[in-house]
Amino acid sequence: MPLLELQQSLISALFQRDQLAEAAKLVKAQGSLSSEQRVGIYRNSTHGILLDYLESLYPVCLDLVGTEFFGRTAHSFMDQAPPTSPFLADYGAGFVTYLAEHPALQDMLWIVEVAKLEWARHAAWHTVNQVASDFAQLEGLSAAQQAELRFQLPASAHLISSSTPIHSIWLAHQEEYPDKPRLEEIDLQEAQQVLIFREQRRLHQTTLSADDWAFLNTLQQQATMSELAEQFAEQLPWLFSVAMQEGWIYSFTTD
Amino acid sequence: MQNKQIITATLMAIGLSAALSVATAEDQKPETEKCAGIVKAGMNDCGANGHSCAGKAAKDSDPAEWITLPKGTCEKIAGGTVVKE
Numbered sequence: 001m002p003l004l005e006l007q008q009s010l011i012s013a014l015f016q017r018d019q020l021a022e023a024a025k026l027v028k029a030q031g032s033l034s035s036e037q038r039v040g041i042y043r044n045s046t047h048g049i050l051l052d053y054l055e056s057l058y059p060v061c062l063d064l065v066g067t068e069f070f071g072r073t074a075h076s077f078m079d080q081a082p083p084t085s086p087f088l089a090d091y092g093a094g095f096v097t098y099l100a101e102h103p104a105l106q107d108m109l110w111i112v113e114v115a116k117l118e119w120a121r122h123a124a125w126h127t128v129n130q131v132a133s134d135f136a137q138l139e140g141l142s143a144a145q146q147a148e149l150r151f152q153l154p155a156s157a158h159l160i161s162s163s164t165p166i167h168s169i170w171l172a173h174q175e176e177y178p179d180k181p182r183l184e185e186i187d188l189q190e191a192q193q194v195l196i197f198r199e200q201r202r203l204h205q206t207t208l209s210a211d212d213w214a215f216l217n218t219l220q221q222q223a224t225m226s227e228l229a230e231q232f233a234e235q236l237p238w239l240f241s242v243a244m245q246e247g248w249i250y251s252f253t254t255d
Numbered sequence: 256m257q258n259k260q261i262i263t264a265t266l267m268a269i270g271l272s273a274a275l276s277v278a279t280a281e282d283q284k285p286e287t288e289k290c291a292g293i294v295k296a297g298m299n300d301c302g303a304n305g306h307s308c309a310g311k312a313a314k315d316s317d318p319a320e321w322i323t324l325p326k327g328t329c330e331k332i333a334g335g336t337v338v339k340e
Contacts, residue, residue, distance in 0.1 A: 146266060229258040
């Protein structure tokens with residue numbers, strides 16, 4: 001049997017329980033272990049590692065739905081959407097959609113919103129570093145170039161607009177915050193806009209005012225300085241001041 | 256205000272904020288050193304000792320595992336050795 005077929009057969013057995021017997025035909029039995037049991041060891045260990053990983057990725061969801069439900073859902077997710085990248089950190093984005101479609105969560109979709117936030121934190125943490133612009137160079141630009149300026153948020157930035165207070169729910173599950181809100185006191189109907197980004201080895205997560213949210217969203221859609229001036233008028237210098245000081249704007253382009 | 260005036264005012268605001276954040280970043284950037292021999296299992300900062308990444312140290316106070324500390328701290332800790340870059 002060619003190596004590729006052998007590998008594919010084993011992968012099928014790892015993520016599809018009904019393929020286990022097929023792969024076991026390629027494996028010898030030894031001692032008290034049948035060939036199926038020996039392939040099963042690989043299946044269990046792969047699932048175990050991925051479960052640990054998903055639990056570390058979605059700790060607040062895990063708290064909210066409980067170990068048993070999380071485990072069952074995670075195992076069926078793995079079988080439906082096994083990893084396709086050799087880099088483990090790429091895995092798990094689809095878990096959010098999987099939760100969103102889960103029949104048991106249809107009345108608790110706010111939990112899915114929290115999962116979105118947790119994935120954004122993970123993705124922001126694993127974003128490749130980028131080079132920041134030297135803003136002193138803005139001084140030398142002509143008026144025409146100034147009007148065409150576009151600004152970028154950090155590459156790690158995730159802007160999430162949620163119909164549920166995801167930041168407060170997340171905070172309520174953090175042990176190290178002494179003044180954290182209590183989950184039962186949070187109004188689940190309150191909308192929140194959240195920005196997540198990484199600066200060096202620090203992950204920032206903050207709620208945004210409606211004005212800051214609208215501004216950053218427009219910035220992220222690559223509006224030019226002249227379009228920004230049109231949209232935000234006198235507010236613009238102030239919006240930029242806040243965004244620059246908070247580290248929300250990382251670079252600019254004049255093209 | 257005309258668009259042109261808004262843009263001029265905005266660029267001034269960006270210039271001022273950029274200058275401010277550079278100054279703050281420089282003030283805050285602490286000098287660090289790698290300190291070995293004092294790390295709890297699983298709390299190391301990065302690759303060494305035959306494993307690839309942070310959090311993989313298998314036992315407490317392994318002399319080959321390190322964490323990043325503010326410069327000058329390591330020599331004050333019993334068992335700590337500064338790792339030469």
